[in-house]
Amino acid sequence: MRKILFLLCAVFAFQAASAQNGNLNRICKLPATKKIDVSEFECIYDYWVQDTVLERWNKREMILLVGKKWNKYMNYNYFRLDSVISTKDKSKLTVGQYESIKKEYDIEWGNDMTSFILKNKTDGMLQVYDRVMLDRFVYSDSIPKWNWKLHNETKKYCGYVCHKATTRFRGRNWVAWYCDLPVSEGPWKFSGLPGLILAVYDTSTNQRFIANTVRKKQNAIVLVDRKEMKTTRERFNKALKEYKENAGTMIANSGLVQKVTSTNGDIGPSYKRIFFNPIELE
Numbered sequence: 001m002r003k004i005l006f007l008l009c010a011v012f013a014f015q016a017a018s019a020q021n022g023n024l025n026r027i028c029k030l031p032a033t034k035k036i037d038v039s040e041f042e043c044i045y046d047y048w049v050q051d052t053v054l055e056r057w058n059k060r061e062m063i064l065l066v067g068k069k070w071n072k073y074m075n076y077n078y079f080r081l082d083s084v085i086s087t088k089d090k091s092k093l094t095v096g097q098y099e100s101i102k103k104e105y106d107i108e109w110g111n112d113m114t115s116f117i118l119k120n121k122t123d124g125m126l127q128v129y130d131r132v133m134l135d136r137f138v139y140s141d142s143i144p145k146w147n148w149k150l151h152n153e154t155k156k157y158c159g160y161v162c163h164k165a166t167t168r169f170r171g172r173n174w175v176a177w178y179c180d181l182p183v184s185e186g187p188w189k190f191s192g193l194p195g196l197i198l199a200v201y202d203t204s205t206n207q208r209f210i211a212n213t214v215r216k217k218q219n220a221i222v223l224v225d226r227k228e229m230k231t232t233r234e235r236f237n238k239a240l241k242e243y244k245e246n247a248g249t250m251i252a253n254s255g256l257v258q259k260v261t262s263t264n265g266d267i268g269p270s271y272k273r274i275f276f277n278p279i280e281l282e
Contacts, residue, residue, distance in 0.1 A: 023095055024094060024095055024096030024099070025094050025095070025096060026094060026095050027091070027092070027093065027094060027095075028090075028093050028094060028095045028097070028098040030085065030090055030093070030098070031224050031225050031226050032224075032225040033082075033086075033222040033223065033224050033225065034222060034223045034225060035220045035221070035222050036069075036070050036118075036221055036222065036223050037067030037068060037069050037070040037220075037221040038067055038068075038218050038219070038220060038221060039065035039066060039067050039072075039217060039218060039219045039220075039221055040066060040067060040068065040216065040218065041065075041066040041181075041183055041196075041215075041216055041217075042063060042064065042065050042066065042213075042214075042215050042216075042217050042219065043063070043064045043066075043187075043196060043198070043211050043213065043214050043215075044061055044062070044063050044064075044076055044211065044212055044213040045061070045062045045063075045064070045187045045209045045210060045211050045212065046059060046060075046061060046208075046209070046210045046211075046212055047059065047060050047061070047062045047187070047208070047209050048207075048208040048209075048210070049206065049207055049208075049275075049277050049279075050205075050206035050207075050277060051275045051276060051277050052206060052277065053273065053276075054273065054275060056275060058275055060075060060076075060077075061075070061076035061077065061212075062074065062075060062076055062187060062209075063075075063076040063079050064185060064186070064187055065079075065219060065221050066183055066185050067221050068121075069120065069121055069122055070118060070119065070120060070121065070221050071117075071118070071119040071121065071185060071221075072116060072117070072118055072119075072221045073116060073117040073119075073187060073188060074115070074116035074117075075114075075115070075116075077105045077106055078105075078114060080105050081101060081102060081105045082222065083219065084101055084105075085098075085101065086220070086222075114129075114131065115128075115129060115130040115131065116129050117129070117188065117189065118223065119143060119191075121143075124142060124143045125140055125141070125142060125143065126140065126141045126142070126143055126189060127139075127140055127141075128140075128141060128233070128236075129228060130236065130240070132236075132239050132240050132243050133243060135229060136226055136227070136228040136229065137228055137229050137230075137231045137236050137239075138228040138229070138230055138231070139230065139231050139232050139233050139235075139236050141189070141233050143189070143191065144169060144189055144191070144192070145192070146167055146169070146190070146191065146192035146193075147167055147168075148165045148166070148167045148176070148192060148193055149165060149166050149167065150163065150164075150165050151163070151164040151165065151166065152164075155177055155199075157177055157179070157198040157199050157210065157211055158179075158198055158211050158212070158213070158214050160179035160180070160181070160198060160214070161179065161180070162177035162178055162179045162198055162199065163177065163178055163179075163194075163195075164176070164177060165177075165178060165193055170280040170281060170282040171280065171281025171282040172202040172203075172204075172207065172279070172280075172281060173202060173203040174190075174200055174201070174202055174203075175200065175201055175202075175203065176190065176193060176197050176199070176200040177197070177198055177199040177200070178193040178194065178195040178196060178197045178198065179195045179196055179198055180194075180195050181195050181196040181214070182195060183195065183196040184196075185197070186200060186209075187200065187209040188209065188279065190209075196214070197209075198210075198211040198214070199211060206277060207277070207279055233280075237278065237280060240278070241276070241278065244273065244274055244275070244276035245272070245273050245276060246272055246273070247272070247273060247274045
């Protein structure tokens with residue numbers, strides 16, 4: 001597992017490679033960004049995922065930015081990186097300076113740092129931006145029509161009294177806890193309850209979103225101008241599954257790195273899978 005993560009970092013860390021080649025003073029060519037809204041409300045979540053095959057947990061912080069027309073859900077460290085970069089003169093920002101900022105916010109290539117979800121509340125659609133290896137994809141998805149069942153139980157999160165709700169969605173049974181803040185939103189694609197969702201987890205508890213910060217704050221909601229390949233949810237999820245469960249084979253066959261094989265010529269078991277537990281099972 002550690003070896004495959006090392007290979008991934010080697011493939012994706014193009015800035016680090018540039019630094020090694022003595023290009024620290026080269027101007028960093030960052031994609032343009034477009035401001036599409038301003039957040040009125042934000043919630044930061046701890047997102048816990050368990051890979052039951054590898055018997056490991058991953059945790060990362062995610063942020064939900066709620067605007068009048070748009071919502072954006074993304075990695076919190078990457079949000080902080082974007083916020084710092086927005087204060088810089090991009091025409092003068094060097095590779096070395098960019099690498100230093102990335103290091104400060106613990107940003108590494110080869111994971112889902114740059115993945116995000118945009119929700120257009122006026123047309124009822126989501127845009128999901130994600131990647132498989134080096135390839136970037138975007139697909140459209142309707143904002144789910146959640147069939148929530150409300151319960152009388154209460155629990156506290158972030159100091160707020162929350163109410164219980166349950167539903168089933170794309171292969172998982174979910175338990176949500178929403179507070180009385182009049183924001184009918186939540187992490188990932190969750191929404192549709194009478195208040196802000198502060199906690200939600202599936203009944204197997206290997207997918208968990210728990211809020212750690214709730215705040216009223218204004219930040220720009222931006223769209224990064226990259227060239228993503230358009231696909232469908234089903235095709236993207238299939239490609240991601242194939243990659244995650246056969247990562248070593250796909251990387252070795254890509255020509256990006258030298259193949260690592262065992263004595264009998266096969267890629268060893270630890271090279272065949274990387275951390276994976278999809279939130280959608282259907």
